[in-house]
Amino acid sequence: MLPVILVTGKNGQLGWELEQIVHAYAQQFRFHFTTRAELDLTQPDQVQSALDTIQPDYILNCAAYTAVDKAEQEQEAALKTNAHSVGEMAAWCERNGKQLISISTDYVFDGKGTAPYTVQHPTDPLNYYGYSKWLGEQLIKENHPKGIVVRTSWVYSTHGNNFVRTMLRLMKERNELNVVADQIGSPTYAADLAQALIQLVQGLQAGKKAQPVYHYSNSGVISWFDFATAIRDMAGLTCQVNPIPSSAYPTPAKRPGYSVMDCSDLVSDFGIQLKPWQKSLGTCIQQLQQTHV
Ligand SMILES: NC(=O)c1ccc[n+]([C@@H]2O[C@H](COP(=O)([O-])OP(=O)(O)OC[C@H]3O[C@@H](n4cnc5c(N)ncnc54)[C@H](OP(=O)(O)O)[C@@H]3O)[C@@H](O)[C@H]2O)c1
Known part of the structure; x- marks a missing residue:
């Protein structure tokens, strides 16, 4: 019998990207994708x-309450989805000798760093979404010591709500856009993360030992303004993009100023390669243009 991989969040960005690639692994694993209706x-x-x-x-727990600003109000839904249910998954895996891999966020950090956060770096979330994800991480640690x-x-x-698709839409509608230039991070193409997660499970299945926490993003460090200008240039658009400080774009939830993560452990432990953000953004934009999304 093939090992069964449950992927939660079938219709989210990451769950959807996983579903696009799993046919290539049908000889090794059986996949079960769940929506909110089933789980x-x-x-x-x-x-x-x-x-x-x-x-x-x-x-592979890819489902989450991801509405960062709304989470400041809808705290109970964020907490149940991102923490308590994750704790239940962890407890079930521990009781049954199975393996939970749950996706978390750079928002567990306070954003005050100046060098890429290692997995040991102290956490201190700035907003409620970050807190709910952080609590999910703690419940995994408590309930399922080998949880990842x-x-x-x-x-x-190419699928779902995200910065790239929003920028492309706005850049077609407007002549000028303001984008924050003082929040620094690393973008992640969900298709690359999907591939990395399969490689992680393959490694575990082959008996490799894992650490409790890993970081994954594309390589390179940029601001949202840099990202927006690259999106514009790669898509061949002409909209003027103006850099603004975060103070000029207030949001209900605070955002970290610096959220670059050191992803080297996944590379050294599982041989997972990090693609440069420019290459992955180019692939995504090309796909969007081909499908006229
Ligand atoms: N997006 C980002 O920029 C970002 C950054 C850092 C970390 N992450 C983390 O990366 C992971 C994947 O994120 P994503 O961008 O793929 O998220 P997404 O596109 O917002 O998708 C979230 C998925 O979770 C499902 N979901 C939400 N509430 C649920 C509930 N109560 N029960 C069952 N399913 C529920 C959604 O279902 P519906 O389709 O029915 O709503 C959707 O399929 C998450 O853990 C997220 O916290 C994301």
């Missing part, structure tokens, strides 16, 4: 019985 993470008390039915060997957290940042895809 609703706002109902933590129902998580373990849903997992009893699915019987996964690995869980993979933190990522600035995720985009």
